[in-house]
Amino acid sequence: MKTAPSKSFELLASDSKSNARMGRVCTFRGNFDTPAFMPVGTQGTVKTISPRELEEAGAQIILGNAYHLYIRPGLDVLKAAGGLHRFMAWPHPILTDSGGFQVFSLAKLRKLTEEGAVFNSHFDGREILFTPELVIEIQEVIGSDIAMVFDECPPAAADFNYVKKSLDMTVLWAKRSKKVHQLQNQQLFGIIQGGKFMDLRKESLERTVEIGFDGYALGGVSVGESHDEIEKVVRAIGPAMPKGQARYLMGVGTPLDLLMAVEAGFDMFDCVNPTRYGRTGTAFTRRGKIVVRNGNYAEDQSPLDESCGCYACKNFSRSYIRHLVNCKEILGDRLLSYHNVYFFLTLMREIRESIQSGTFLEYKKRFEAQYDNELR
């Protein structure tokens, strides 16, 4: 029988010229190296990719989602399987998002009170009440290695007074979450909200840290605000978060965003970008995104990315993948999604190596110089 590690995070190297850091998060089901990218498996599968392909691509941890898994397959099915790891045949760490973001974006919200959020399921319209306590229970059934507290995620357009009130409630919910959380081998992370208001962000950070969690996440980022506003919050809050625990930036982002956020001291990331772009005919490369559907790739015999060592790049041409995408053949979505996930995971591995060898800012500069954000 495994026992829970005594320390949830080990800091192994700090960059002397920036806030970047390299470390390791230790969970019941094994450790993962940070900075880490977590491929998103919302409904118990990282879209189009099998678990053995995820391992091959270098994934050490993936994401699940309490909201989606509660709706389908539901708790009974997850209980029958003995949790999400066995259900989806992924024996390595899983982090579950609490579903806060989904309740306030995807579902039709009906009523928000101190007790919780009443909403209609995006799937069948059924009315559901999510309380902080239920969301902890869901994540216990899922059996994730890292659980997140249930938070309110206000939209980018929300005004100061709304965000302030929302923040008070998120803090209250965080306390209730911690109180009922019992699963021994599961870490619980708090979430910092506060929108684009720096005072509220700092207040949220202080009050969340005061409650005390195994790690901390910056939430409510990349929900519709400008890129400058994102960067401002990330650069201000990252370095102010506790040094001895993992820092997780939720739902961000592009390769350039990840480099910026690592520089600001973040350790963990998740984003649907690799698989979402993969399913719409777009590949991430060292030179920028290429839309392989475009006619200029029709007879292009080169791989998606010349410098990539993934299965898709070692075997298939842009010409072939374009043909698959045009014919709506599933293998096209597969090869693009797999390559994109491999690309993000390789980026993180190289970032870790550069921090360890004290060359992170040089690595970042080199990557940025080569990466054309407007390439098609």
Added chain:
Amino acid sequence: MKTAPSKSFELLASDSKSNARMGRVCTFRGNFDTPAFMPVGTQGTVKTISPRELEEAGAQIILGNAYHLYIRPGLDVLKAAGGLHRFMAWPHPILTDSGGFQVFSLAKLRKLTEEGAVFNSHFDGREILFTPELVIEIQEVIGSDIAMVFDECPPAAADFNYVKKSLDMTVLWAKRSKKVHQLQNQQLFGIIQGGKFMDLRKESLERTVEIGFDGYALGGVSVGESHDEIEKVVRAIGPAMPKGQARYLMGVGTPLDLLMAVEAGFDMFDCVNPTRYGRTGTAFTRRGKIVVRNGNYAEDQSPLDESCGCYACKNFSRSYIRHLVNCKEILGDRLLSYHNVYFFLTLMREIRESIQSGTFLEYKKRFEAQYDNELR
């Protein structure tokens, strides 16, 4: 540089109690064992499955389709890639169907003359003329290891006079195909037509063999006629086909059909069943087909097929795969299609072993006793 094998087919074992036989077809790109099942890769991909997964599942040869590949990606793209093998990263044998079946079923046929068939593409409506000569040229560009002559495939309802006339034309087209076929390392197979009329089937067989091909196929089977009619033609024509060459039954069928046709002396088979059923939530098992979408599998922790050793069955439950199918997750289509292809290929391997050990009819009887055609 490889050289073409001197013999296109080697007969290695004949069952003493039936017409079943075991052998090997020898092509420029390697041999494959018969009886062989060829997974169908119509548009240059076996739907949802990667080449390395096909190898793992035991595929030794796959099918392509001249009609589909001519329409997309087209000859220019295939030429630029240096043929279909390199285009789709499959270095093993490929057989291409001529597209006769597709022209007369999928496309909108405009005019049929001795010269060829004028039709509108099912993709963009463009008017195309397929002549026997063009279809040979297409297959030369594709570079398949086994090419098929262009034939007319009359519908099951066609009357004697129509089928008789059609047969004359198919024989004429076969002669023209052979005349222009030049690719050294590509075998060319003739196709026997004649519908449900046994006299015409025998006439077609004789006249096609008289022309002389590397192998012979029974076409126009399973195009809408009853199961009894299919079996009658298969059992009558199979044993009458040349013993020294490969016998290919086109587009058939179910596991029970394959056993019947092997008993009748056929060596090669193709069918979209494994991947088509896979994409609609159905798995083939030793006990029959199961529709894993059904509610009774919601919490079923057993694999698709208890006796199967494939990646899907060794790792995932019916409960999980049902969840994937319900959520329209691509991994569901993948696991079901992969399992089904593995199932068909394993059936053929076991059939070959049983013929070699002189126990084919016992094997067939045992399989049939266990297989419930009505299972859900």
